[in-house]
Amino acid sequence: MTNRLAWIATLVTGLFMVAQYFIKTNATNAIYSTLLDYYQIIFAVSMIVGGIGLLKQHSLKVQRSSQRRGYSIVTIAAILFMVIAAGIFGTGATSPYQWAFNNLQAPMQATTFSLLAFFVASAAYRGFRVKSTPAFVLALAAVIVLVGKSGFGEMISQQLPAMAGWVLNNPSTAAKRGILIGVGIGSVATALRVILGIERSYR
Amino acid sequence: MMSRLLETFSARHLVYLVVLLAVTVPLLLNTRLTHTASDETKRFYANIDSLPSGSVVLMSFDFEASAFAEIKPLAEAVLHHCFRQNLRVIGLSLFAEGTALGEQTLSRIAGETGKAYGTDYVYLGFRPQYTSAILAIGESLPKEFPTDYFGVATATMPVLSGVTNYDQIATVISITDGGMPTYWVDYAVTRYHARLQTVLTATMATSFYPYVSSGQIQGLIAGLKGAAEYELLLNESGGGGRGLLAQSVSQVAILAIIVVGNVVGYLGRRRKWQ
Amino acid sequence: MQRVCCRVFFALPHVFVDLARSAKHVSLAFGFVGDTVNSFFLAAGVFDPASLVLLIWVLLTCGAVACFSYRRRVSRLRLRAIPGIAAIEEAVGRATEQGKPIVFTTGWGGDIQRPTTLAALNLLRFVAGKAASYGCRILFPTHDPVIAEAAKEIIRTAYNEAGHPDQFREDDVTFVSPSQFGYASGVDGIVSRQKPGAIFLFGTFEGEALILAETGNINGALQIAGTDSTIQLSFFIVACDYTLIGEELYTASAYLTDDRRVQSSMYAQDLIRAVLVALLLLLPILAMFGVNLFKEIL
Numbered sequence: 185m186t187n188r189l190a191w192i193a194t195l196v197t198g199l200f201m202v203a204q205y206f207i208k209t210n211a212t213n214a215i216y217s218t219l220l221d222y223y224q225i226i227f228a229v230s231m232i233v234g235g236i237g238l239l240k241q242h243s244l245k246v247q248r249s250s251q252r253r254g255y256s257i258v259t260i261a262a263i264l265f266m267v268i269a270a271g272i273f274g275t276g277a278t279s280p281y282q283w284a285f286n287n288l289q290a291p292m293q294a295t296t297f298s299l300l301a302f303f304v305a306s307a308a309y310r311g312f313r314v315k316s317t318p319a320f321v322l323a324l325a326a327v328i329v330l331v332g333k334s335g336f337g338e339m340i341s342q343q344l345p346a347m348a349g350w351v352l353n354n355p356s357t358a359a360k361r362g363i364l365i366g367v368g369i370g371s372v373a374t375a376l377r378v379i380l381g382i383e384r385s386y387r
Numbered sequence: 388m389m390s391r392l393l394e395t396f397s398a399r400h401l402v403y404l405v406v407l408l409a410v411t412v413p414l415l416l417n418t419r420l421t422h423t424a425s426d427e428t429k430r431f432y433a434n435i436d437s438l439p440s441g442s443v444v445l446m447s448f449d450f451e452a453s454a455f456a457e458i459k460p461l462a463e464a465v466l467h468h469c470f471r472q473n474l475r476v477i478g479l480s481l482f483a484e485g486t487a488l489g490e491q492t493l494s495r496i497a498g499e500t501g502k503a504y505g506t507d508y509v510y511l512g513f514r515p516q517y518t519s520a521i522l523a524i525g526e527s528l529p530k531e532f533p534t535d536y537f538g539v540a541t542a543t544m545p546v547l548s549g550v551t552n553y554d555q556i557a558t559v560i561s562i563t564d565g566g567m568p569t570y571w572v573d574y575a576v577t578r579y580h581a582r583l584q585t586v587l588t589a590t591m592a593t594s595f596y597p598y599v600s601s602g603q604i605q606g607l608i609a610g611l612k613g614a615a616e617y618e619l620l621l622n623e624s625g626g627g628g629r630g631l632l633a634q635s636v637s638q639v640a641i642l643a644i645i646v647v648g649n650v651v652g653y654l655g656r657r658r659k660w661q
Numbered sequence: 662m663q664r665v666c667c668r669v670f671f672a673l674p675h676v677f678v679d680l681a682r683s684a685k686h687v688s689l690a691f692g693f694v695g696d697t698v699n700s701f702f703l704a705a706g707v708f709d710p711a712s713l714v715l716l717i718w719v720l721l722t723c724g725a726v727a728c729f730s731y732r733r734r735v736s737r738l739r740l741r742a743i744p745g746i747a748a749i750e751e752a753v754g755r756a757t758e759q760g761k762p763i764v765f766t767t768g769w770g771g772d773i774q775r776p777t778t779l780a781a782l783n784l785l786r787f788v789a790g791k792a793a794s795y796g797c798r799i800l801f802p803t804h805d806p807v808i809a810e811a812a813k814e815i816i817r818t819a820y821n822e823a824g825h826p827d828q829f830r831e832d833d834v835t836f837v838s839p840s841q842f843g844y845a846s847g848v849d850g851i852v853s854r855q856k857p858g859a860i861f862l863f864g865t866f867e868g869e870a871l872i873l874a875e876t877g878n879i880n881g882a883l884q885i886a887g888t889d890s891t892i893q894l895s896f897f898i899v900a901c902d903y904t905l906i907g908e909e910l911y912t913a914s915a916y917l918t919d920d921r922r923v924q925s926s927m928y929a930q931d932l933i934r935a936v937l938v939a940l941l942l943l944l945p946i947l948a949m950f951g952v953n954l955f956k957e958i959l
Contacts, residue, residue: 202723205578206708206716217526220519227516234806234836241832275487282487289484289840290452296842297453300590300868303875304896305406305641306399309648311899323645330642335420335612335635345425357596360891363907364597365937367889369722369930370911371776376726378779382922383914399879453842453868484840518774565841565867566770566890590868594892 191381198379325351409640413633420631424616431606432620440473442557448480448489454564454588460614460626461586462492462562470500475546476508481517509546512536525552525579553581562586568595572603729929730922745885745903746916752883753791756858762798764857769841771865773807777889781863783914789819801834802851804844809836845869849876862886866893874900
């Protein structure tokens with residue numbers, strides 16, 4: 185019975201959201217606006233649920249004296265610090281919350297992002313091995329785009345940036361478009377299967 | 388000694404070392420490269436330049452702290468241009484992390500250009516669930532943002548007078564480090580016919596060229612090179628030009644790594660045949 | 662044979678001209694119908710006539726998928742072999758033999774309503790079923806608490822159906838962080854510590870894709886990835902053992918399930934794709950003859 189109700193709710197909401205895109209009356213617009221508000225409320229509440237779940241998970245690790253409970257203690261302390269600091273001192277430019285964000289979180293995130301530079305280089309070292317004609321064409325395209333889009337491209341030749349642009353705007357875009365069309369069709373089919381209850385994560 | 392080094396460090400470690408040197412050494416040199424603006428940067432510039440004074444620009448700071456180093460020069464250059472054109476700038480964020488960073492950037496550039504809060508620009512803050520936020524703006528911006536980031540009522544702000552939805556917004560600029568422009572295209576452009584331009588990190592730029600050539604995204608600038616080119620068009624100096632040499636040297640270093648990888652691979656295969 | 666080819670070759674221009682003439686009539690007919698519909702809906706104030714073409718495409722696409730999904734008689738399907746999908750069971754088996762866990766993650770770029778995430782969760786059902794039946798541990802780190810709850814239910818159900826409810830550990834499904842690189846760091850930490858035998862990267866990924874894939878590669882795991890993001894696909898192809906490209910991720914559940922309705926809906930997808938390809942070939946040719954139907958049809 186619960187599953188049937190869930191399926192009916194999915195079907196009705198899904199079909200309504202499709203229909204209201206095309207049928208614009210005061211009633212459909214009002215329902216649509218309300219659903220958008222609900223959507224945001226559910227998301228906000230889910231973040232609270234997620235935060236509480238995270239606290240609970242790390243608290244259990246600390247209680248069980250697991251091997252890495254030190255990290256869990258740091259995690260709990262960080263969450264509580266940010267919540268309490270924001271609650272007491274606000275989130276203004278000179279608040280402790282903002283200080284922690286600018287001086288702790290932002291540099292840590294930037295550091296992790298910077299790993300990409302190293303990983304791109306090691307992936308390129310492995311990935312651009314010329315063992316066949318298509319691999320050669322791929323490597324050639326990579327060379328043209330790498331040099332053409334860098335600051336040195338114009339210094340080497342005025343044609344290089346244009347060639348790099350041509351590679352990006354023509355064969356690369358064409359391939360991406362093909363994938364995007366397939367992804368679009370697949371998205372529609374998957375969404376429709378979910379709305380119709382053919383594929384569902386609940387049983 | 389060489390063989391001991393090679394035993395201790397794998398090829399991967401050597402690659403990492405090369406990249407580290409390629410990025411840090413040029414940054415210490417403090418040299419700027421000469422370059423010209425590309426067509427896509429010129430198109431973005433022209434789109435902003437052609438807007439009449441008083442037009443409304445909705446600027447969405449949809450990025451995280453991780454990409455701020457790359458996004459900041461771009462965002463600053465575009466904001467300088469918007470304020471120079473006396474456009475009304477409405478800032479907001481659909482990412483929680485971008486909220487404070489967006490507000491800091493907007494306020495700083497507005498302060499530098501002598502713009503007044505509430506009259507020339509406003510920061511509306513963060514809304515969760517970006518899909519519904521984008522759709523809700525298309526229905527009614529005042530309803531979605533009854534107060535700004537600081538809790539002040541938006542109904543009486545001169546900067547927002549006459550702005551109801553995307554019809555009154557001359558252009559939406561999504562400043563992002565991820566796939567947000569896809570959602571702006573899917574919901575704002577397709578449903579509400581908003582005019583969208585996007586400011587991106589270099590890695591994400593190629594994903595959106597199909598949208599640029601189909602006209603769904605009207606302008607795109609990306610990365611430090613895009614920032615350097617935009618600064619050139621504005622005749623200003625900023626973070627884009629400073630980082631361009633490091634980025635260019637590292638790109639050439641990766642090219643060298645690819646060549647070395649192929650040489651090593653070829654030599655290895657030849658040794659195997661012999 | 663030569664004569665036939667010559668005849669066909671010389672007849673082609675006439676065929677195109679005839680097609681162009683017919684298309685012109687169709688275009689005029691479209692215009693007439695369009696004007697009539699426009700006037701009706703403008704008067705009613707209910708429907709935006711500018712959306713008519715989109716509505717027709719939505720009805721055609723959804724109608725095709727629904728019809729094929731509910732067809733009573735379904736002919737035997739021949740599905741093209743996709744190495745990445747065939748490797749999924751192999752990957753689970755390999756991890757089980759090595760006594761290592763599996764890591765399954767859906768990426769930072771999408772939340773629960775995104776079709777890619779839904780497709781990934783459908784795949785999770787299959788992978789979790791296999792892992793449960795083999796007695797292999799499955800770790801699911803994610804950036805979204807709603808996805809975490811959905812995954813918990815899927816994995817718990819899988820273990821229950823396999824008859825090993827005691828083997829399910831709620832802690833193995835973790836909400837790591839909503840922040841992109843907090844999530845990437847968390848997943849990297851799990852991969853580096855747990856040293857999984859197989860890693861499944863299905864969903865919408867953004868900048869964290871290469872970080873996750875390279876870390877898995879460094880740790881020697883068998884990696885199978887699938888995403889709708891064109892830029893991250895390139896990284897996955899380089900760093901992973903198998904990659905599902907674009908639509909293959911959405912059709913994976915059809916390959917792995919016995920549900921004929923899901924398999925039949927693939928027919929509809931292929932049919933729609935065939936129609937689009939035909940239009941993409943035909944419309945530019947007609948445009949060369951001065952008949953521009955792009956706006957009317959697309």
